[in-house]
Amino acid sequence: MDQLQEKISSLDKSRMPVHVAMIMDGNGRWAKKQGFVRSEGHAEGVSTVHRVTKLSSDLGIKYLTLYAFSTENWNRPSEEVATLMYLIGWAIERELPELLRNNVRIHLLGDIERIPEEPRKKLFFARDATAHCTGLQLNMCLSYSSRWEITYAARKLAKMVVNGEISVDAIDEKMFADNLTTAGMPDPDLLIRTGGEERISNYLLWQIAYSELYFTPVLWPDFSDEEYVDAIIDFQNRERRYGKTSEQVQNNE
Numbered sequence: 001m002d003q004l005q006e007k008i009s010s011l012d013k014s015r016m017p018v019h020v021a022m023i024m025d026g027n028g029r030w031a032k033k034q035g036f037v038r039s040e041g042h043a044e045g046v047s048t049v050h051r052v053t054k055l056s057s058d059l060g061i062k063y064l065t066l067y068a069f070s071t072e073n074w075n076r077p078s079e080e081v082a083t084l085m086y087l088i089g090w091a092i093e094r095e096l097p098e099l100l101r102n103n104v105r106i107h108l109l110g111d112i113e114r115i116p117e118e119p120r121k122k123l124f125f126a127r128d129a130t131a132h133c134t135g136l137q138l139n140m141c142l143s144y145s146s147r148w149e150i151t152y153a154a155r156k157l158a159k160m161v162v163n164g165e166i167s168v169d170a171i172d173e174k175m176f177a178d179n180l181t182t183a184g185m186p187d188p189d190l191l192i193r194t195g196g197e198e199r200i201s202n203y204l205l206w207q208i209a210y211s212e213l214y215f216t217p218v219l220w221p222d223f224s225d226e227e228y229v230d231a232i233i234d235f236q237n238r239e240r241r242y243g244k245t246s247e248q249v250q251n252n253e
């Protein structure tokens with residue numbers, strides 16, 4: 001058995017994360033280290049997306065949420081934005097047959113209308129083509145930021161109140177969550193950020209209220225299957241207390 005298989009078999013199958021979220025950071029620094037232009041780092045990063053999706057699917061993880069492009073990333077140099085948009089369209093088209101084979105359903109989270117038409121069409125095509133898939137639910141966060149999402153939800157709820165569809169007092173945490181892009185999905189159990197920064201960068205602020213955070217210095221293109229499994233092993237060694245005492249948790253109270 002190789003090292004990866006050994007690590008996988010050491011996982012506690014009864015304590016797998018249901019939902020894993022990732023901040024895929026470090027493509028630019030990876031490219032710079034090799035003497036390449038930043039875009040080559042993004043192209044290499046696509047292979048990691050492919051591997052991480054496959055492994056999540058094989059491990060039986062139900063939801064994988066990937067931060068691919070943030071609202072703030074629109075402020076990058078226009079050539080880099082253009083390359084990223086091209087890559088996103090190219091990658092989704094190329095990956096679609098395998099996603100279908102693996103029963104993976106694509107969800108698009110973010111202000112997708114801002115994505116240029118060509119990649120946007122490919123994204124919508126992949127989303128619709130995988131709508132029947134019941135395996136891994138793959139959330140691609142594109143033109144996404146948490147403050148955008150929360151503001152959007154607040155606006156929707158305010159309109160419903162004004163139109164007399166709901167009362168102000170009907171707005172509770174559940175209704176708020178049901179108006180976020182992750183409506184109906186469980187919150188992430190584990191959030192992994194590659195690339196060494198220890199910040200959230202406007203990602204899933206509402207949803208990660210009780211997620212376990214895992215930061216690794218490994219740059220996204222170098223993030224291996226083994227490192228992914230290491231993060232899950234680390235997660236399995238944590239005690240999630242949700243405000244209770246350790247004794248309460250251990251006694252299942």
Ligand code: IPE
Nearest residue numbers: 024025026027028029030068
């Ligand atoms: C993450 O890698 C990919 C995106 C944000 C689109 P970066 O491009 O941020 O890489 P670094 O952080 O500059 O190394």
Ligand code: IPE
Nearest residue numbers: 023024025067068069070201
């Ligand atoms: C976060 O990475 C966004 C994505 C991974 C898509 P950034 O590289 O944009 O984050 P900051 O700017 O370092 O916080």
Ligand code: MG
Nearest residue numbers: 025026027195
């Ligand atoms: Mg970065």
